[in-house]
Structures are given as C-alpha cells and as structure tokens.
Amino acid sequence: KVILDTDPQEKQLQARAHNALGKCYEKAGRSKDALFAYLYVDIIYNTVPDAHAEALSRLVPLWRAIGQDDRSRETREILQKRYAGSRWAQQLK
Numbered sequence: 001k002v003i004l005d006t007d008p009q010e011k012q013l014q015a016r017a018h019n020a021l022g023k024c025y026e027k028a029g030r031s032k033d034a035l036f037a038y039l040y041v042d043i044i045y046n047t048v049p050d051a052h053a054e055a056l057s058r059l060v061p062l063w064r065a066i067g068q069d070d071r072s073r074e075t076r077e078i079l080q081k082r083y084a085g086s087r088w089a090q091q092l093k
Contacts, residue, residue: 015041015051022058035062042075050086053079057088 002017022037041048041055056079063072076092083089 011045011048012051015045015048015055018045019051019054019058022055026058026062031062031065035059035066038062049083050088053083053086053088056083057092060092 003014003021006013006017008014018037018041022034022041025031025034025037038055038059041051042059046052056075059075060072060079063069063075079086079089079092
C-alpha cells in the first residue's frame with residue numbers, strides 16, 4: 001500500500017518500502033520476489049545511500065542462492081567499494 005500510494009519521487013520512502021517488501025518476501029520463502037524488490041532499489045533508488053547499501057547486502061546471498069555466483073561477487077564488490085564504512089558492508093565481512 002505504501003509503495004502504491006507514495007509518489008515515486010519520494011525516493012527515501014520508496015527505497016525503504018521496497019527493502020521492507022523484500023524482507024517480507026524473504027521471510028515468506030519467496031526468494032525470487034525478494035530479489036526483484038531489492039533489485040528495484042539497486043536500479044531505481046540507488047541514490048538513497050543507506051537503503052541502497054542494505055539492498056546490495058541482501059542481494060549478495062540471494063544471487064548466490066539461485067546460482068548466480070558472479071552476480072553475487074559483483075554486488076559484494078560494489079557494496080564494499082561504495083559503502084565500505086556502512087553497517088551493511090561490515091555485516092558481509
């Protein structure tokens with residue numbers, strides 16, 4: 001509801017809402033749906049640093065889980081390069 005009712009230009013809220021949706025999908029065992037929710041943040045809302053870093057950190061294991069090890073490594077590298085000091089990068093060490 002938040003995603004649908006919020007202006008797409010409300011980047012901070014949209015990014016956080018998509019991350020929350022991704023977490024819900026993960027908890028429900030819907031890994032591919034979670035991956036798409038986090039990818040949305042990676043592609044559309046990557047100008048929101050903390051939300052983008054969170055999405056990247058959650059994408060790393062999801063890529064690996066579907067056999068996309070190269071994408072997982074690339075995502076980890078982007079996270080480490082762009083957000084090295086973030087709690088999200090620290091959690092993956």
